[in-house]
Amino acid sequence: MRGGGKVYLGIDIGTTNCKLGLVDKDGRELEPMTFKTPVIHPRKGWAEYDCNTLWDLISDSVKKITSYYNCQDTLNGIAISSQGESGLFVDENGIPLMNAIAWYDDRTKSMIDNLESKIDSDEIREITGIETNYIHSLFKMQWIKVNSPSIYKQAHKWHCLSDFLVRKMTGKIIMDYSLASRTMLFDIRNKEWSSKLLDVAELDIKLLPKPVPSGEIIDSVKSSVKKEWGIKGNVSVVSGGFDHMVGCYGLGANFENQAVISIGTTESLCLYSNSYKDAYYPGFSQGRHVFNDSYYILGGMPSGGETIEWAIKTILNYENVGTVGFDSLKEAIRGSDIGSNGVIFLPHLKGCVTPNVDSTSRGMFVGLSIQTTSNDLIRSITEGLCFEFRLIIDQFEGGNLESFLAIGGGVKNQEWMQIKADVLNKKVITLEINDAVIFGAAKLVADALNEPIQLDENVKRKVYYPENESVIKYEEIYRKTYTRLYELNREILRRK
Structure with a gap:
């Protein structure tokens, strides 16, 4: 497959890993490259990304993957997907003024009360489609304004x-609709920044990029960047999107009630909708999908994989998680019975x-006892993740979800999937x-260039x-015990 025909590059900036992969004109994937997302923890609860280092790692990886597959002359375009909410301020030349604040960084928790004293959470959800949560970009911007003026x-x-x-790559200043939907500043029905929320948050609209649809040709890679990468010809850069939704695009999951489980660092339930849903599903958010003129409905847990x-x-006790560690995990799951010998786990680590x-x-x-084994603990953790996902499913009443497409690293764990x-x-x-x-990002490029794959x-x-x-055994555990764990846990934590 080396050195033949047009190829499209998908880049995914994940919470734990970044991946780059090429897809050819026939939809065949070439083996991707992966590197650890360069995260920094300046304080407990804080997480940042050095974006200069991130750029250098991506540039190095593009050079390597295009050289290895001998496609420096046949790379046709690039699209990028990324985790939502993470972000940073840059100066007028695009140079970072700070490290990017990761989506899960908790320094912004203190900013929520001030906003909610000025605007009702129902009105926020009506405009943006999302629940008030410290992870969203609005609070990161406010935190910088207050703490780093x-x-x-x-x-x-x-x-x-x-x-x-x-x-x-291009010098252009844009943000796609699906990522804009994660800022808590985007009016998802009118596809524009919300003047109401910007006023309440006391943030300047001039700080925000132009919102554009996913799958739009933004420009070509600059000649200076092409020279650095060692590639030739015209290479288009196409707007990508929020990683979970880009994955759904790759699968072609664009019809009502098609449920996709996206399992990475987090675990999400992704649903497609042709229209905004007025019904309120607790804990679910809505936003603009990567698919043209449509919406997503998203629920999930902050810690899955x-x-x-x-x-x-x-x-x-594996310091470095790898193949040996995952094989041991699978063996441990098989070494315990259904129900983990009475042990139940609530997976609320974050x-x-x-x-x-x-x-x-x-x-x-x-349910720990003197007879509890490490195998029981491992199986209970896996079962707990599944019980928690069942809670998410039970909260959604948008239709009959008969089956689920599962994507992400977790699908390789067959015991977990069963x-x-x-x-x-x-x-x-x-x-x-x-x-x-990665495939979804590459497909966005190919479709934008009218070369669909x-x-x-x-x-x-x-x-x-x-x-x-x-099914019968798990149903009993879920109904009798698991559905009560959160309230019991909350009561215990309140007493501390």
């Missing part, structure tokens, strides 16, 4: 990670979002593709069917 005074634009990189990695490191927005909630084990099918009592379908988000028809699907005996 010199940076705010110099600020020319606020950028999420994708649009910062687009600016580096991250919880699995925590279990591998903390309980199985709080919860759906159906309850509560960043103060914490994880807990229930437990999920049993707990949900639904089919869970996985696709044997390298990365749905589809998933390789030879991509295999694996279907996990719910097993009746397991």
Whole structure:
């Protein structure tokens, strides 16, 4: 596959890892490149990204992947997906004035009360489609204004990670609708920045990029960047989007009630809608989808795959999570019975979002005994993630969700996927593709250039069917115990 025909580059800036992958004109994926997202923790609860380092790592990876596949002359375009909410201020030349504040950085919790004293949370949700949550970009911008006024005074634009990189590549200043939907400043029905929220938050609209649809040709890669990368010809840069939604685009999940489970550091339930939903689903958000003129409905938990990695490191004692650690995890799951010998785990290591927005909630084990083994703990963690996802599903009443497409790194854990099918009592379908988000970004490029691609028809699907005996056992645990854990946990934490 090396050196033949047009190729499209998808870049995904994830919470834990960044990935770059090429897709050819026939929809075939080339093996992607991965590097750790360069995160810094200046204080407890804080997380930042050095965007100059991020750019250098991406540039190095583009050079390597295009050289390896001998496609310096046939790279046709690039699109970038990224985590939502993370962002930074830059000066008028696009130079970072600060490290980007990661979406999960908790320094902004103190900013919420001030905003909610000025505008009702229902009105915020009516405009933006999202619940008030400290993770959103609005609060990061406010925090900088209050705590680093010199940076705010110099600020020319606020950028999420994708649009910062687009600016580096093209010099253009844009933000796609799907990422704008994660700022808590975007009027999702009118597709424009909300003057109401900007006034209430006391933020200047001039700080925000021009909002554009996903899949729009922004410009070509600058000649200076092409020279640095060693590529030739015209290479278009196309607006990408919010990573979960770009993954859905790659799967072609653009019809009502098609449920996609996106499993990365977080775990999300992604639903497509042709229209804004007036119904209120606690803990769910809405926003503009990557698909043209449509919406997404999003629910989830802030720690999905991250919880699995925590279990591998903390309980199985693998300092570096890798193939050996994941194999040991799978073996541990198989080494315990359904119900984990009475142990139940609440996976709120980083709080919860759906159906309850509560960043103060914490994880807990229930039912430990002297007979409890490490295998029981590992299986209970996996089951707990599935029970929590069942709570999310039960809160959504938008239609009959008969099956789920699952994407992300977690789909390689077959034991987890089978437990999920049993707990949900639904089919869970996985696709044997390298990365749905990378493919979705590459597809956005190809479609924008009128050179549409589809998933390789030879991509295999694996279907996990719910097993009746397991379904019955899990249903009893879920109804009798798990649905009560959050309230019990909250009561205990209040007494501290």
